[in-house]
Amino acid sequence: MNQGVEWALHCCVNMAWTPAGEAISSAKLAELHKLPPAYLNKQLQALVRAGILDSVSGPKGGFQLSRRPDKITVLDVVLAIEGRDLAFRCDGILKNGPGGDMGEDYTRSCLISQAMRHAELAWRTELARQNVAGIAQSIERRFPDARPDTLAQLLGTDNRPES
Amino acid sequence: MNQGVEWALHCCVNMAWTPAGEAISSAKLAELHKLPPAYLNKQLQALVRAGILDSVSGPKGGFQLSRRPDKITVLDVVLAIEGRDLAFRCDGILKNGPGGDMGEDYTRSCLISQAMRHAELAWRTELARQNVAGIAQSIERRFPDARPDTLAQLLGTDNRPES
DSSP, X not given: OOTXXXXXXXXXXXXXXXXXXXXXXXXXXXXXXXXXXXXXXXHHHHHXXXXXXXXXXXXXXXXXXXXXXXXXXXXXXXXXXXXXXXXXXXXXXXXXXXXXOTTSOXXXXXXXXXXXXHHHHHHHHHHHTOBHHHHHHHHHHHOGGGSOOSHHHHHOSTTSOOO | OOTHHHHHHHHHHHHHTSOTTOOXXXXXXXXXXXXXHHHHHHHXXXXXXXTSEEEEOSXXXXXXXXXXXXXXXXXXXHHHHHOSSOSSOOOOXXXXXXXXXXXXOHHHHOXXXXXXXXXXXXXXXXXXXXXXXXXXXXXXXXXXXXXXXXXXXXXXXXXXXXX
16 A cells, blocks of 8 residues: 555644644645655645645645545545555456356456455445544544644744744 | 456365365466466465465376365455555654654554554455355355366366376
8 A cells, every 4th residue: 555645644634733724835744744745745636636635825825624624534535545446356257267158247246356345345434434533633642742732833934924 | 456366266266166185287277267377377376375275296286275165264365465464554654743752663553553454454354254165155156157067177188197
């Protein structure tokens, strides 16, 4: 699995901690966990395309969650980065075997395909049970210092005019 | 996921249908579902390394299940082909973030890592619930013609002396 999944989830958690209406720059998100900015930016753009983040332009620009963090599941983020296809792609090889029927959709009816799909559904169900708000609260409880405690620390001052 | 997973599972099913004590050649296994022989052979060797198949040499040589098919789970086969590592590899990036503690094992304690691991456990649990014997019986019930019905059809005659 793409390591961007881990980065994207932590970025969403940091954005859940950002005051409402404030965007956070990709440079600041990268700096918070010492991530490579250009590659992180690609993951953030994938989250924008999936409708999880909004991209805000201008001097106070950056990224912000597009909806409440309790409405963004871990599954949403994982599928945004990894793509929505199932990991197991059935080629329906029973059709080439004894008694194979070219008219049969073995990708649906083959019991091996079903077993693999069933397991992937269990995986997705688990990931859908967790949301960004819950993860953010759990991290905050377990590691109180992990939440940046000042606006300046979270939002940075590099791209902002002095107030 | 490697398409060898689908091939390996179907090969195990075909071997579950093979009379006890008889090996089936990789050429015959490839022919049964029109698979590329050299690449299939690599998957079969991975099953041997994982202790799922025995490799039998000699004129009646080939592969056979190393134990009863109800003792081989779908998970055993998937991990033999895909490797035993978890798909989500946590780099513990909280250690580089605010309040990060270089002595903390975030790969275990980070709530994101835990959520991902929990989901993967659900996936593995589902795959471990199914075994090769059950899959073979289900395929046979759903597609009675998929089971090669003669010994010659299953074992081939290409590498065997006339009896």
